[in-house]
Amino acid sequence: MSNAKQSGLARKNLDKRLGFLRDTDLTSPKGGWIRAIRDALGMSSRQLASRLGVSQSRITPLERAEAHGGATLKTLREAAEALDCTLVYAFVPNKPLDQIVEDRARSKARGQIGTVSHAMLLENQSMTNEQTREELERMTRDILAEPIGRLWDDE
Structure with a gap:
């Protein structure tokens, strides 16, 4: 061929x-996906930190970094797994x-x-x-x- x-x-x-x-609205929520999913699940930042194996003080910077495009794919994948989600990465x-x-x-x-x-x-x-x-x-x-x-x- x-x-x-x-x-x-x-x-x-x-x-x-x-x-x-x-044709799908993929705009992220104002505070980012991590925060939106965590809030929707009723999960506290302390609980997410525990699931990620990090200190609670790391969650707010993580959520800010994700909301502003500064989080790495590795970190996003780990956060998604901790939230029982799948990170979807694509160029559309x-x-x-x-x-x-x-x-x-x-x-x-x-x-x-x-x-x-x-x-x-x-x-x-x-x-x-x-x-x-x-x-x-x-x-x-x-x-x-x-x-x-x-x-x-x-x-």
Whole structure:
């Protein structure tokens, strides 16, 4: 199987697994997940500390660190286990992965067209809007036909 086909299949599989999360509200509670779950369970900071094997004075800084993005994955995983939860860690694409790839190809094509259009303008041979649109689509298809690794090179 070619790299392009493997990449396409990988994108489709990841979109299947993660796509539903794109439409899910995953914003963390104001005080963070640890505090929210602990409060919902009626668990005191002393009780959580005992379950984590740390002193009670470590819980407030842990909750603050988690709420502000400063907690490590290891610490979050340990806290989740102490709360009888599972830490879920994922990158959720903002749009389907195929769309991200196509948008990148179109962006690169726009950059190339900009260079060509400027040169043509200097030679008094500018393209119509329709010609520009058609050329953009052709160049986008050409870029997508190249090895996918080149797509992310900045030129």
